[in-house]
Amino acid sequence: MSATTLLIAEWRGSELHPVTRDAAALARRLGGERVVAVVLGPAPAAVTAALAPLVSEIRLVDGPGLSLGSGEAACHACDELIRRLRPDWVVIPGTGYDLAPRVAARWRRSVIANCAAVETGVDGPTFIRSVYQGRLLARVRPVGEPPHLVTVEPGAGGAADGEGLAGQAVIEQLHLASLPAETATSLEEPVTPHARSSSLRDAGVVVAVGRGIRSQEGVELAGRLAQLLGAELAGSRPVCDEGWLPADRQIGSSGVTVAPHLYLALGVSGAIQHTMGMHQSRRIVAINRDPNAPIFRIADIAVIADLGEILPELIRSLEQAGPA
Amino acid sequence: MTAATGERLETPVLIVGAGPAGLACALRLAQLAAAGTAGTLSPDDIHVIDKAYAPGMHTLSGAVLDPVALAELVPDYAEQGFPFEAPVSEERLLFVTKRRTWRIPFAERLFGNDGCHLVALGKVVQWLAAQAEAAGVNVLMGVGGAELLIEDGRVAGVRTVDRGRNPDGTPGTQFEPGAELHGRVTVLAEGAYGSLTQQLREDFHLAGDNPQVYALGLKELWDVPAGRLRAGTVWHSLGYPLDPSMYGGGWMYALREDRVSLGLVVGLHYPDAAFDPHAALQRYKRHPRVSALLEGGRLLRYGAKVLPAGGLWAIPKAGVPGVLAVGDAAGYVDMQRMKGIHLAMKTGMLAADAAAGVFSGAVDVDELPSDFAARVRTSWAWSEMWKARNYHQGFSAGLYRGLAHAALQLVTRGRGVRGRYPDHPGHERLMPNRTGTPQALVPDEQVTFSRETSVFHSGTRHEEGQPAHLLIAEPGICHDRCTQEFGNPCTRFCPAGVYEWQEDPSGAHAKINAANCLHCKTCEIMDPYRNIRWTVPENGGPRYEAM
DSSP, X not given: OOOEEEEEOOEETTEEOHHHHHHHHHHHHXXXXXXXXXXXXXXXXXXXXXXXXXXXXXXXXXXXXXXXXXXXXXXXXXXXXXXXXOOSEEEEETTOSSSHHHHHHHHTOOEEEEEEEEEEETTEXXXXXXXXXXXXXXXXXXXXXXXXXXXXXXXXXXXXHOOOXXXXXXXXXXXXXXXXXXXXXXXXXXXXXXXXXXHHHTOSEEEEEOGGGOSHHHHHHHHHXXXXXXXXXEEXXXXXXXXXXXXXXXXXXTSBOXXXXXXXXXXXXXOHHHHTTTTTOSEEEEEESOTTOTHHHHOSEEEEOOHHHHHHHHHHHHHHHOOO | OOSOOOOEEEEEEEEEOOSHHHHHHHHHHHHHXXXXXXXXXXXXXXXXXXXXXXXXXXXXXXXXXXXXXXHHHOTTTTTTTOXXXXXXXXXXXXXXXXXXXXXXXTGGGGTOOXXXXXXXXXXXXXXHHHHHHHTTOEEEETOOEEEEXXXXXXXXXXXXXXXXXXXXXXXXXXXXXXXXXXXEEEXXXXXXXXXXXXXXXXXXXXXXXXXXXXXXXXXXXXXXXXXXXXXXXXXXXXXXXXXXXXXXXXXXXXXXXXXXXXXXXXXXXXXXXXXXXXXXXHHHHHSHHHHHXXXXXXEEEEEEEEEEOOOGGGSOOOOBTTEEEOGGGTTOOBTTTTBOHHHHHHHHHHHHHHHHHHHHTSSOGGGHHHHHHHHHHTSHHHHHHHHTTTTGGGGGGOHHHHHHHHHHHHHHTTOTTSSOOOOOOGGGTOBOSOSOOOOOOOOOSXXXXXXXXXXXXXXXXXXXXXXXXXXXXXXXXXXXXXXXXXXXXXXXXXXXXXXXXXXXXXXXXXXXXXXXXXXXXXXXXXXXXXXXXXXXXXXXXXXXXXX
């Protein structure tokens, strides 16, 4: 009997995740004629259709808990399938870290993680896996009893040269009634990180504070000024390094680039690292104690003054003038 | 040690540093392997790692290249598209005061620049890396070595830096511990004051007869209006802006008719804690002779790097099984000719010759260091180092006595009046701060620049969110002692403004702008308390390209 390879198909929405193609190519190259793709949960027909030319058999698996989408539920299903099909290889797309380690722990196996390619030889396959954040390649051979677990790096590139197996896969529905209905973990909606300071990028008026602001209290005062002007508050690197403003409020070469109608620079010296992030501003007003501050080279209005004196004065006159 | 251990990878030959020494070593060894004189070794078995993200990015030199080693390594280098800038065509040694310039006659004899070429060393390194890769060598960029793996009193390889740590040093979500790269033969070609070579010196108490001393080179690359200097012009200068008590001098090389490399070399054993090398470079550019050259031009790049200046007596005598140190890392720089590239390449090639013997079975691996040492001693590299063995020490007593000493050295072929002149490490020579603060220099941002602008032109970058790679062992020393005794010289000797002294309502403290770092190593060398430790960052560094 030839070896069986189990391939866990990854899908999102209505589509087969591209890494599944890479994983299928690698699974085929492992030499087994029997590559069984496992689709967990209620996948649409498009996913099955995309998989069919790539593998010899497909199991559409449903059962209690699988719609939760958690690695824990998937692990229960994989465990059951390994018991039934006795595969030599379990190939898992390397899109997450929650399935392969669970299965490996349950079967007391190690994972050959993040494989980019496989070479086959007389004494079995050798996996090429990228390590050290993709800067080095390691060659790994499995030892011990099957099943061996392999995860495949997204973009491993195996799909491009991999023609499918002859014919179409045999598709079977499989209901695993024995799976636990409840799991300790479940998958919620993915979290999208905050769009980085888009409000700052699009701002019409920016009040930027530099080291000359001297303290957290000074920054708060500048925040009050920004509020009165309807402006976004930003800072130079030293201010963000001090933690007086969050890092995503940093203007310059290692931060955000802005070009507002009005850029009010408070105690910003004007190092090139800062000015390259704001020199396109329509009007630049700079307040600084040091007449030699480079910011004055690009300022339209240069105010040589101590912020401790001028800032409260500015705020007071704006407050008297009423809201912006 | 952290609980998590990294991948373990094996390689027959591991070379740390993709510079002239490491790449010459790799290429030479690949040639020997291809010719079948390195036993079972294949070029594919040779791995070179480097912390820069591309070859040449952390490389900085003047540079005048003596092509002697290059011709041995790649005899048809000219046909292979070697990146020459210009042959040395006109040479002068100048003595300068604040306003005036004198030419020192016959001094060119010291440098021996006949047949030498002006090069951009970064381009040379790119070329060497391409040659090595074409020969089958694996050049792995962006891989920094964190520490030597030492097993049973021998060097077994290198552990690379951890990745994905949070700024506070704790493992982050993408944490990956450094990989253990095991080499049967490890070659350290890290350049001056390499951190693994320092570990080797400390762990195995390696030392030469003299301690190693260093000099700091600060360099700028300029585009200037054509016609001011002929391509191939080489000027060196002594005197202004350095005090006669200091060792060092300036250079101006016309790489092309419209491109100039200029800079200042400063011995890192100056006594005045108030001295500021970056400000000195700016003053140098205000000299009428220099500013006339630069006026209307444009600064392209700025950078800084230390070089070993101790000469032959500072090269460690003993070896450690499993490892060889070559090039600047070991101290092979001829301070009389002010050249080290050819010696770096030559010692790298000699290390390759010795390593080939290990793989062909001619040399026992434990005998490798002594075999390498014997090869070096019988090569022209050693003869050259021998002639200059006492040259630099003469400048310990200042410029004028140094020059007299240099003349004596020429006559006595390097001996002077005694066999070995002693030397002392830089941090021991810094004198308590009594000279007061030097007059502040207001940069015009045309010819002279602030530290921030200069750093900008180095292209240096370190990804945010990694731990600071500069460690202060005892922060208390900074304000309890250093402020009073030396006036926090780190704020001046660092050519990149990494160290700032901040006095705010919460008290005085050092602020470390690690992202500015140029990887020059001056801070470790000059810190009078040896309180600063430079470690290899997760990523980043300057982007010199053609320096």
